[in-house]
Amino acid sequence: MTSRRRRRTRISLTSVLVVLALAVGGYALDAGGVLGPDADAAAGPTAVATTTIGTESDAPEPSRASSPTVSTSTDADAADARALLATLPVKGKAAGTGYDRTGEFGSAWIDVDHNDCDTRNDVLARDLSDIVRQGSCKVMTGTLVSPYTGATIDFVRGNTTSTLVQIDHVVALENAWRTGAQQLSQSEREALANDPSNLFAVDGRSNSQKRSGDAATWLPANTAFRCTYVEHQITVKTKYRLWVAPAERDAMERILSAC
Numbered sequence: 001m002t003s004r005r006r007r008r009t010r011i012s013l014t015s016v017l018v019v020l021a022l023a024v025g026g027y028a029l030d031a032g033g034v035l036g037p038d039a040d041a042a043a044g045p046t047a048v049a050t051t052t053i054g055t056e057s058d059a060p061e062p063s064r065a066s067s068p069t070v071s072t073s074t075d076a077d078a079a080d081a082r083a084l085l086a087t088l089p090v091k092g093k094a095a096g097t098g099y100d101r102t103g104e105f106g107s108a109w110i111d112v113d114h115n116d117c118d119t120r121n122d123v124l125a126r127d128l129s130d131i132v133r134q135g136s137c138k139v140m141t142g143t144l145v146s147p148y149t150g151a152t153i154d155f156v157r158g159n160t161t162s163t164l165v166q167i168d169h170v171v172a173l174e175n176a177w178r179t180g181a182q183q184l185s186q187s188e189r190e191a192l193a194n195d196p197s198n199l200f201a202v203d204g205r206s207n208s209q210k211r212s213g214d215a216a217t218w219l220p221a222n223t224a225f226r227c228t229y230v231e232h233q234i235t236v237k238t239k240y241r242l243w244v245a246p247a248e249r250d251a252m253e254r255i256l257s258a259c
Contacts, residue, residue, distance in 0.1 A: 073227035078259035081231040085252055088234070089243040093178040104181070105173050105193040112194040119194040123167050127201035128155055146203040147228070148220040153203055166207040170198045170232045171242070174212035180242035188240065198236045215255065216247035227259035 101108070109119040117125075117137035125131055128142030144153045144165050155165045173181075173193055181189055192198065210218045215233060219226050230252050237244060244252065 073231055073259055075259070077231050078227055078256050081234045081259075082253075082256050084234050084238045085244070085249065085256070088237055088249070090246055090249050091243055093175075093245050094182060096174055096178045099174050099177050101173055104177060104186075104189055106186075106190040108193070109167075110190065110194060112191060119199070120167050123196065123199050123201050124155070124165070126196070128165075144201055144203075146206065146222075147200055147225045148202045148206040148222055150222045150224075151203060163204045165201055166204045168200050168202045168207045168210065169193065170200060170229065171236045172210065172212040172214070175214050176240070176242055179237070179244065181240065184240065192236070192240050195236065195239075197232060197239075214245065214248040215251040216245070219251075219255070226255050230255045231259075 124139040131142035132140050140157045142155045
C-alpha cells in the first residue's frame with residue numbers, strides 16, 4: 001500500500017469516528033430532555049412573535065381587566081342584608097305620574113367620579129373581561145358573563161350590537177322615585193343613578209324584561225345570583241334613605257332566608 005493510500009484510509013476512519021461520536025452525543029442529549037422536538041422553532045420567528053413591544057397609536061388598546069368586581073354572596077353578606085332590611089321603612093309606593101328619568105336623575109351617562117370616563121364605560125370596563133378600549137375610556141369590545149342569566153355575550157360596540165349588553169340599575173330609577181327618591185336632592189338622585197353598587201352590566205333581554213320591577217315582580221333567571229342581587233338592592237335603598245313596599249319586603253325576606 002502506498003503512503004498516499006494509507007493517508008486516505010486514516011482520513012476516512014477519522015471522519016467515521018467523528019460522525020459516530022456526534023450521533024451518540026445527540027442521542028444522549030435528546031434522551032435526557034435537553035433538546036426538545038421544537039428547539040429550533042423556539043429560537044426562530046415564533047418565539048420573537050410572542051414578545052409585545054408597546055407603541056403609541058390610535059388603534060384600540062387591549063385592557064388588562066379580567067373579571068367583574070361583582071362578588072358572590074356569603075352567609076355574612078346575607079346576615080348583614082337581613083339586618084339592614086329590618087331597618088327599612090315599609091309602605092306603599094308613591095304615584096309615578098310625571099316621572100322623567102333625565103329630569104329627575106340626570107342624563108345618562110355622566111362622569112360623576114371625574115375620571116374623564118362616563119359611568120357606562122366605567123361599568124363595562126369593570127364587568128367585562130378581555131376588553132379592548134379606544135383611547136383611555138371607550139370600551140369597544142369585551143366578553144360578559146351576564147350575572148342575570150349566566151350566559152356569555154361577546155360585546156361589540158356598534159349601532160346594532162351595543163344593546164346586547166346593557167347597564168341595569170339594580171334598584172330601578174322609577175322604583176327609587178316611587179319609594180323615596182322624590183325627597184332627595186338633584187345631586188343625590190344623580191349619585192344614585194351612577195352609583196357603581198347600583199349598576200351591573202347585563203344581557204339586554206333581562207334588562208328589558210325587568211323594566212322598573214322590584215324584587216316582588218322580577219328576579220334574575222340565574223337563581224345563584226339572587227342573593228347578591230337582593231343584597232345590593234337593600235344596600236342601595238339603605239344608603240339613599242328609600243323604603244320598600246310590603247310585597248317587595250316579603251320577597252326580599254324569602255330570598256335571603258335561602259342564602
